[in-house]
Amino acid sequence: MSLANDAVGQAQLIVDAVRRNDTAPHPTESDATAAADRVAEHWVKAAEFVVLACAFLVRALSAFAEDREKLDVFLTRLVVKRVFSENDVLARLKVNGKLAMLGKIGRNAETLLLPEVLRHLPAHYSIIYQICLLIEQVGLERAVAALAGHHDTTREDVIKMRAALKVPEIARESAAPPTVSDGAAELFAVRFTAEHGRIFANDYARPDTLDECLHRPQPADNAGLTAIVPIRMLGTFEHKLMPLLGFNTFYGVFLVAALNQPEITDRDVVVVAKRGSFRPLPMMTFPSDTGSVVELADFFFPDCSIKCQLFADARADGWSTHIGDENWHERPSVR
Structure with a gap:
């Protein structure tokens, strides 16, 4: 038409x-x-x-x-x-x-x-x-x-x-945690904290420890990633977690708010990455809500069907959300 x-x-x-x-x-x-x-x-x-x-x-x-x-x-x-x-x-x-x-x-x-x-x-x-x-x-x-x-x-x-x-919240929360979809994920959202950074920065006895322990779907050929990351943890996030999700490097890194001072050491940034032909929408103004990584992800990569949020604090409609131990097949150990 x-x-x-x-x-x-x-x-x-x-x-x-x-x-x-x-x-x-x-x-x-x-x-x-x-x-x-x-x-x-x-x-x-x-x-x-x-x-x-x-x-x-x-x-x-x-x-x-x-x-x-x-x-x-x-x-x-x-x-x-x-x-x-x-x-x-x-x-x-x-x-x-x-x-x-x-x-x-x-x-x-x-x-x-x-x-x-x-x-x-x-x-x-x-x-x-x-x-x-x-x-x-x-x-x-x-x-x-x-x-x-x-x-x-x-x-x-x-x-x-x-x-x-709408399905009542009580019924939703009492349901079994969502399993990883059989389909490959088109969109990942992560709020990466200093605590997560310490886990991924550790030196493990076996190089594939994190790969075996992290519970996540495979990425689709065309996929997007949006994350909120402490700027101190950018290197760990890029080199340790992103490859496990199928992403090689950043597409863009954005400040979440305007600065009135030059110091940025303790700031969070929004990280965007892509696979295949996916292209994120441009971000040219500061977001009004910097607390919701899933809303930022939906902005950059609209209309994705299979979406996974790792290290989530709460369930999100339309997302497979992994909270707490749901992120791990087993907790990684340095032993």
């Missing part, structure tokens, strides 16, 4: 329909039905155009990801065209920011444009974004069934659906 050609053609049809104004002066019952159908058709197309615009946005962001100058021109032009405000652009790393929401809609355009989904979409990006989250949470079939019970769906309606269909 050519989104550009379809969008232009559909826009022209709408303009032509309004200009024709060909409804009869005294419409019959048949004319009234046709008129209602026309209103409904274009009402649905309003939501379709929102989704198409988001798909174009995602395509352009990807095309300009490696060209800072063109990306700045692109985003500035969208501010001029009143798609975004300047604050929207400055806050584009926020998980619930406008640009992030439109990006999720664009990446899910193929699903959202399915007839059984499209008929339930209102023409507002914040509600469509919540519907994306609903589909991710409960699956397409259950989401469509839930939406079918509502007319003129509001954002609050979708949030209530998500809450009603």
Whole structure:
């Protein structure tokens, strides 16, 4: 499907329909039905155009990801065209920011444009974004069934659906720890601490000790890694842990906040690495939430299906999370 050609053609049809104004002066019952159908058709197309615009946005962001100058021109032009405000652009790393929401809609355009989904979409990006989250949470079939019970769906309606269909936290925490997926992991997230650094920096009697002890999935041919690492531990992280996850070197290293002093010894940094054809999205402003490595990972590498977080503190929806001893087949010993 050519989104550009379809969008232009559909826009022209709408303009032509309004200009024709060909409804009869005294419409019959048949004319009234046709008129209602026309209103409904274009009402649905309003939501379709929102989704198409988001798909174009995602395509352009990807095309300009490696060209800072063109990306700045692109985003500035969208501010001029009143798609975004300047604050929207400055806050584009926020998980619930406008640009992030439109990006999720664009990446899910193929699903959202399915007839059984499209008929339930209102023409507002914040509600469509919540519907994306609903589909991710409960699956397409259950989401469509839930939406079918509502007319003129509001954002609050979708949030209530998500809450009603969500697995209770107690049930989730009491379940057995997740096993490593049979599929190769497309995305890894790690919050690497000084304690982890000491484990990986040790000299073990056998060189393959860490390889045998660390519990983790194999990486996919195309995969990404995002980690928050103390700057003191960068060498240990790069040379001891990254090879075990299938990554050779850094793609990028980022400060998590602006500095007002030259000393950085005790700072944490965000590390990004990639395998194969994966290319992380550019990070050009400081993140608003530096505490969530999974949110940073989802920003850099959106739309990954099989995701693994090592050394996690808590379960995360959509992630295979390893907490405490779940990270090890057995604890490594220097003996």
